[in-house]
Structure formats: structure tokens, C-alpha cells
Amino acid sequence: MDAPQTEIPGYDYGTGKVAKLPISMAEWEELKKSALFSEEDAIYLRLSEDVLAEQVDDLLQVWRGVIFDHPHLRAYDEDPMTHEVDSKYAQAVARRFGRWIIDTARAKYDQAWLDYQYEIGLRHHRSKKNKIDKGHTLGHIRARDLLAFCATIVVPMKPFLAKKGHPPEVVSRMYDAWWKSMILQATLWMRPYIREGDF
Template structure:
């Protein structure tokens, strides 16, 4: 996906002044990486994964959206709570940014703009900003337990996709490990709006 296409994704505000600065400092982010044993080697394998995944993003989205729609408690986050019908416009908008997130994860520079956007993603799952970006008509808050637990549903299916470009098993395993660590770190950052000030 090129930069011009990325700009056309509604609500994709990465690097813009529309989003707030993360309350986490760059020093604290460095400490958090150490807690997850996330290294420069992991960054190398994430970069490698971009070439593997770039033409598989739509297929990944189908898997992830399939998991969501197979489970009523997850599907509810895309539904109008009054009618229990899926807000299709909201779901489409979110899916486009979800696809872009795959590429952003693979190519992340871990600078201030990246850190700020993680905070924005967390706010958009929380009642603070849920539905506001897309004028959605869905449940106004995603429970923290679902946000955290769904990280497994994101990463577990990825191994098969990472293996599709004939890399040796050890390389696939390292890409997979890097994705696990990255997702855990990102979900940790997304959880900040849910946690009482001073406890994060």
C-alpha cells in the first residue's frame, strides 16, 4: 500500500496533529520494550515480514473478521445495540485501518508519531473515542478483557501466512516471535486509557 493510498483511508491520522501526544515518554517506551524482550533483531524480522504479508493483508482481514463475526460477544462491537444489525460503514472503515495496521506494525519506526498513534488506537477502543472517528452506531466501548484477549486471535493465524513465501522454518519462527512481542507491546499501550491514572 503506497503513501497516497494510505492518505485515502478515512480516519487514518498517523503522524497528524489531530491526535494527542502519548502520555508515555520515549524513555518509558524503551523500558517497556525491555520488559517484553523486544530487540533490534525483532525489528529486522518485522521488516522482513512486510514483504511476506503485503499481498496477504486482505486474506488476513478475512480471517480476523471471521473470528469476530463467529463470536456474538465480539460481533456486538460492530453492531447497533438497538437493532443488533452490523453498522456496515463503520465495519468497513475500521477494516481498512486494520489492514493498514499490519503494514504499520511491520515497518514501525517506534518514534513519537508511532507512540502517539498507539495511544489514539487505545482511545478509539475505549468509550473516550469509540465511534467518534467514523460516526459509528455501535457499542460505545470495547471491554478491556476483549481487547487484550483478542491479541491471541490476531497473532495465532499469522504463522501460516508468514510461511507462505518459502522462508526456512527458523526464519518463519523468528518473524512469528517478533509479531507476538510487537502485538503484546501494542496492546499494552492500547490499554492505557482503561487504567486508572497512576496505575499504568
Template sequence: MEDQTLQRRAEKLDPREQHHWLDEAPTARAGPTAHRPVHQQGGRAMDAPREQQHQQKIPGYDLGSDKVAKSPISMEEWEELKKSALFSEEDIVYLRLSGEILEDQVQDLLQVWRGIIFDHAHLRAYDEDPQTHKVDTEYASAVAKRFGQWIHDTARAKYDKAWLDYQYEIGLRHHRTKKNKTDNGHTLGHIRARDLLAFSASIVATMKPFLAKKGHSPEVVNRMYDAWWKSMILQATLWVQPYVREGDF
């Protein structure tokens, strides 16, 4: 019944209704009481939602702050990119659903992804001191925390200018422009574009079992999976902008 309801809403809602529904989606979900009125939360004003508090504790997580570089991509150009990837309002609906499903699986996903990185020397090198070939554990830990937050951000993205700017910032932090600077790291000073793009496939290709863990139908799982692929391709496209000669992106 839940799957059928979700599909009806995703497929039949007027676009204006979809935007209204998405605006009410759990963009900072912090458990079942996070969006209830104050009088339903024990009669007292609540502190910031747990997710917001968590974000504030992540070093270098600067989404929406003036520390983030401004993306050269305009909102109009972003709309064109979405069309190129066939990324639709329905995809946003299924990403929102995936956020609820993945909420308590973030660390498990990170373990899979970080395992892939550390199992391959050419990827692990980006976390190592090039002189000693030892992993910079402080750098790797800081990056992993933001990587986990990225899962939430992908599922709950508002696709506004702040989000677009942060994608550019992520690209700069992989590029020699800002690699190591956020965390004062002692690792290789540049991630090759080919590894950034290719590893993006490892991120989504391993997700389907996690998306299927909460009992949704295969059709709904596949739609979430497709939405993640589109989002991943779009984000990776934005991340490589610093690697592309001006005028060629």
C-alpha cells in the first residue's frame, strides 16, 4: 500500500503540488518528532533538529556559508543539465524516500565505499602522505564525515544556488586548487579527474541492497536506484568543472 501511494503521488501529482509536497519533505529529519508542532513535542521549545546539530559538528562542512566558492554555473544552466540527464520531479520524490531508508545505514555504506578505496592502491594514495605512504588518518576521518553527510544532502537536496555552489566547492577540494586545504591534510595534492569520475560508479553500483532493506517493492527500489544514478552523474559533472579548461565545460 505504501509503495502504491508513493507511486501515485510521484506520477499523478500536478507539478505545483509536487513542489509543495517536496517543500514539506524531511530535509533535516531527526526522528518522528522532528517536524511536529512544539505543543506535540512535550510542550517545550526544541533544540535544533539532530541532523542540523550533526552538520554543525562536521569540520569543513560549509554548505550555505560564505566560505564556499561561487559556482560559475547559473540556475538556468543547471536546469539545462537536469534535462540532459532526464532528471525529473519524480526522481526528487524517490531520492527523498531513499533518504529515509538510508538514514540508519550511512556508516554501513561508508564502510563499503571506504573499503573500495583502501583496497585499491591508486585510490588509497589520495589519503596517504606521498612521502611516507602512510594514511593521513585525521584527513581521512574528516573526509569520511563529510562523505556521510553527502548521502543526506543528495537525498534531501533543494537544488538551490547554495547547493550548486557547494558542488563546485566539492570539485575544488578534489582538484589541486583546494585539495588538503580544508583539513590541513598531508596527502597527494590532486585527485585525477578520471578517478573522481570512475569511482562515482562504485558509489551507486553498491547501493541497491541498502535501498532494498526496508521492504519496498522491486519497482520502487529500482526507481530510487535510477534517481541516485542520475543524481550521481549530475553531481560528478559539476565536480569536474575545475578540471575543464575555461570555455570547454
């Protein structure tokens, strides 16, 4: 799953195509404290990379299954005129979603990672939705759906994290680290949705 960046269209992590997140590294450190995220959590996230790397497609199937089972979520992948899924758009997004699993597990919190979280938010918001992939889908994902879907991402993960036979306490620590990371990332994704001065 560790495909080179050039093999994933629109995966612009670490490039000049990505806008700079308008918070400082010091503010990021404060956010981590707010989420009780520690270096120990980062260690457990990194441990999860080896566990999840071979299960990316299975995780995507679970997550995308939820999307396609619920019309209000499926609509974000559909042409609003025909209500047909824009399959090229959905496939492109899924490839980057798979890579996001690896990037999350690597817990590499440098400026490039922070900026890419901002980019993810922009691509769900009307600022950039559809623009990267020339999609023909709804042009904006509501903040409430983006935030609520975080539960769909993390809740099913525990059996996946347990697949390599780690002790239950280690699996629980990886799971907790994923929850904290998910909350932190979703917070950063919300930046385009929040009025200037309120973030």
C-alpha cells in the first residue's frame, strides 16, 4: 500500500500544491495536549502501520460500504443530476483514503503533514470539492457528516488491529491512539468550515 506519490493521482502530500495550514507548530502542540495525545500514542500508531498495511483494502470496503448504504452519504459520490455514482471520482478518492491510513499510522507530525490535513478539509469543503478529480458530485460535504463519519472510521478498527496477535492491552492502546488521532485530524479538517477568528 506504500505506493509512490506519483502513482496516486491528486495525492499532493509535501508538495507546493498544498495550502499551508494557518496554525503554528506551537498551536498544534497545544491541540495534542487538549486531546491527551502523547508520544506514547504516536508509538502505538506507528505500531499499527505494520498491522494495517495489508488490510487497507478491507478497511476501505467497510468504510465505503457504510457510505453506499446511506443515501445522505452516498450523495457525496453521486452526480446530483443523475444520482449515478461518479465512479472515477469515487475510485480516486478511495486510493487517497487508503494512503491516508498509512499516513495516519506513521504519526509524522511535521509541517507537510499538518498542511495536508488542511488540504483534506479543503477537498471536503466547497473550496476544493471535485476540483482535484474533476468530479461531478455534490460540491460540498456538510461539516456534520464529516465529523460524524469519524466514528465509522474508528469504531470498526479494533478487529483489524488485533489481526497480528498483539496482546489485548496493546490492541487497546493502538485503538485509543487512532481515536485521538482521528479527533485531532478532524479538528484540522474543520478549519475551512469555521469563520476566521473562531478556529
